[in-house]
Amino acid sequence: MKRVMCIPNYSEGRDLEKVEKITECFRAKENVKLIDYQPDADHNRLVVEVIGEPEAVIAAVLESVKVATEIIDMSKHEGAHPRMGAVDVIPFVPVTECTTEECVEYANKVGKAIGEMGIPVYLYEDAATSPDRKNLAKVRKGQYEGFFDKIKEPEWKPDFGPQEMNVKSGATAVAARFHLIAFNVNLNTSDLAIADKIAKTVRHIGGGLRFCKAIGLELEEKGQTQVSMNLVNFEKTAIYQALEMVKSEAKRYGVTVVNTELIGLLPLQALVDSAAYYMQIDGFKQEQVLETLLIEE
Amino acid sequence: MKRVMCIPNYSEGRDLEKVEKITECFRAKENVKLIDYQPDADHNRLVVEVIGEPEAVIAAVLESVKVATEIIDMSKHEGAHPRMGAVDVIPFVPVTECTTEECVEYANKVGKAIGEMGIPVYLYEDAATSPDRKNLAKVRKGQYEGFFDKIKEPEWKPDFGPQEMNVKSGATAVAARFHLIAFNVNLNTSDLAIADKIAKTVRHIGGGLRFCKAIGLELEEKGQTQVSMNLVNFEKTAIYQALEMVKSEAKRYGVTVVNTELIGLLPLQALVDSAAYYMQIDGFKQEQVLETLLIEE
Structure with a gap:
């Protein structure tokens, strides 16, 4: 339907x-x-x-x-x-x-x-x-x-x-508008300047990924910082691309990723695309996910 | 339901x-x-x-x-x-x-x-x-x-x-029985003995993963070999665990993974579990996948 x-x-x-x-x-x-x-x-x-x-x-x-x-x-x-x-x-x-x-x-x-x-x-x-x-x-x-x-x-x-x-x-x-994915990457540094620099590099206006908006945030209680991103077209700028670019930039500062957060709803295809990248899955179709068979027609 | x-x-x-x-x-x-x-x-x-x-x-x-x-x-x-x-x-x-x-x-x-x-x-x-x-x-x-x-x-x-x-x-x-996941990992070697040894190491009866069955296969046309696995309890032996163990054993032979195949139907949770591992996603729930909202109640 x-x-x-x-x-x-x-x-x-x-x-x-x-x-x-x-x-x-x-x-x-x-x-x-x-x-x-x-x-x-x-x-x-x-x-x-x-x-x-x-x-x-x-x-x-x-x-x-x-x-x-x-x-x-x-x-x-x-x-x-x-x-x-x-x-x-x-x-x-x-x-x-x-x-x-x-x-x-x-x-x-x-x-x-x-x-x-x-x-x-x-x-x-x-x-x-x-x-x-x-x-x-x-x-x-x-x-x-x-x-x-x-x-x-x-x-x-x-x-x-x-x-x-x-x-x-x-x-x-x-x-x-297209489905927006709110994706946060938490870094093992309390230095906001680092999260900020990474955010400015990965986002579109800074010369980064076409469909990525990003800002650096402080997570005071955790003693961490966050690259908070909005991916506004997951078909063209995938979650894994945003994550890998943040990781790659973080290396420059000797910083690593603690964990990430996906906020709110996520289209299945966005999950499939990133899982397929990391697991090198060839030819996987989202129709292979059992739950898609249970969707009302 | x-x-x-x-x-x-x-x-x-x-x-x-x-x-x-x-x-x-x-x-x-x-x-x-x-x-x-x-x-x-x-x-x-x-x-x-x-x-x-x-x-x-x-x-x-x-x-x-x-x-x-x-x-x-x-x-x-x-x-x-x-x-x-x-x-x-x-x-x-x-x-x-x-x-x-x-x-x-x-x-x-x-x-x-x-x-x-x-x-x-x-x-x-x-x-x-x-x-x-x-x-x-x-x-x-x-x-x-x-x-x-x-x-x-x-x-x-x-x-x-x-x-x-x-x-x-x-x-x-x-x-x-539990849902069975058929997962194949293709290797950049035509040497069946290598795929065979890896299969025997990762599978349960060989001392490997508890819910993993595996055999080595030849992919003659491609000049590759395959570790063909059945994961019989994805909640306890996850896809990513099987893949990472194959990769880790393949290193011993200087062999790498060309790609992988997921055959047939896959429960969403199995995909979520492995995506969460690779992307370090904290607290992701499968109910966040938009399509789960469309399932008939």
């Missing part, structure tokens, strides 16, 4: 009754699976993870937009997390039998529908209509409060909906 | 109409998934792979036994593969939320029911009732033709059913 993941973020993380009303849109829907949802009171924000057949997911997401824009009033919203709308962001990620290009289509479909509800919509990441709109932080800059002016600038004309801020619902950003 | 895998083997691989009648027992059954089936004309044998909820699988297997014993006449059977019955072997393998001990129960349940159909039944592998019956080759020795005498020996009294050969249906062997 064609499957997409969607991770909509709503600007409500305190009123659990409202959180329930929003998540309800993803329950007991055919071909839609609510994976997880985390309301955060400090951020006053709700992050929902849902996987399913694209049309079914799109319908559920649009239902949730209707509900959220009814019950959330952005003119009264406070919270630590940057936000610009009641439904703040809606990224689509390909899962099975689905391409990023198709996710761009879904983002456009959802964006258009939300625009027709009188809410300005911006497309970002792979769905962006200009290089300036690729980066969410750049799109969202100014936040809800700043958008009343920002939206009037010609270069910030929304991709869908009115060129006028929606007072109650704010604006919404919709994206298509 | 509790899930078991069953790989029944039937002594019919030529008459595809009969093959259909047997495999039909596994189709369109709730909570039973027919994974694959391979009729082999040379062996005159049918291997079926099915996964599902244990009671549903047991019911389907017993239905298939009824069908197979009706349409197969062992007194007329010819084929290259060793066999002793119309339904030759029925091994149960734990898949999800299921232990080997539970598979022993399923083997007993199925064995008892087949015994009541007037067919002698032997339990083997982890379901064996004596050490002598653990090994299938030992149980099946003499094959269908030889069993008319063998069955009369007190030490070969069947575990279920009559102590008398069933002329039409022969005898059936039922087992519980």
Whole structure:
């Protein structure tokens, strides 16, 4: 079955009754699976993870937009997390039998529908209509409060909906992006400068791996440091490549890897690719993993 | 959901109409998934792979036994593969939320029911009732033709059913066993003696790894040799351990690993265990693999 993941973020993380009303849109829907949802009171924000057949997911997401824009009033919203709308962001990620290009289509479909509800919509990441709109932080800059002016600038004309801020619902950003892998490599040194130098060398902007973002971090309690990476296209920049490059750079400082961490969800193919590298497995297919036979068709 | 895998083997691989009648027992059954089936004309044998909820699988297997014993006449059977019955072997393998001990129960349940159909039944592998019956080759020795005498020996009294050969249906062997991983390591030497020595060192009977069986093989066309292994308990003898031990022994001969092969199905945990070793991943859980969220509950 064609499957997409969607991770909509709503600007409500305190009123659990409202959180329930929003998540309800993803329950007991055919071909839609609510994976997880985390309301955060400090951020006053709700992050929902849902996987399913694209049309079914799109319908559920649009239902949730209707509900959220009814019950959330952005003119009264406070919270630590940057936000610009009641439904703040809606990224689509390909899962099975689905391409990023198709996710761009879904983002456009959802964006258009939300625009027709009188809410300005911006497309970002792979769905962006200009290089300036690729980066969410750049799109969202100014936040809800700043958008009343920002939206009037010609270069910030929304991709869908009115060129006028929606007072109650704010604006919404919709994206298509590839699955992101959060991969941390812990080093047996407390010297942040070393982790920092390694991070700057392995990451794309420093001349390193094309789809790798990295920063150096201190792990004070452990007396270690960390190269914290986001691998934004595991098909082209594999986990093992990032790890081996960190190891190779660490040698220069006489530093070794203590251990690593994979945070959150990982597509099976990313695991298979790296296992196949280290074990020199020839011709292994992810369909050989028994559990793939148990996936609903 | 509790899930078991069953790989029944039937002594019919030529008459595809009969093959259909047997495999039909596994189709369109709730909570039973027919994974694959391979009729082999040379062996005159049918291997079926099915996964599902244990009671549903047991019911389907017993239905298939009824069908197979009706349409197969062992007194007329010819084929290259060793066999002793119309339904030759029925091994149960734990898949999800299921232990080997539970598979022993399923083997007993199925064995008892087949015994009541007037067919002698032997339990083997982890379901064996004596050490002598653990090994299938030992149980099946003499094959269908030889069993008319063998069955009369007190030490070969069947575990279920009559102590008398069933002329039409022969005898059936039922087992519980752990998932077996077929793992081959190819070496950059054409010298079979080297592959042979490595195989003898890494395998259990040679003083090597507890759950590793191994032989040396020649890959004539490639000018290489192979250490061909069966890992019979991947939780205790991991793939990476077998690979690293082969590599370590190969060094003695100045030989290196060209590549490796994983044949057939592999439980996700076996892949995760080895990937975690090579990548030093701390605390990774197989539930972090996205695809596990798509498995039917």
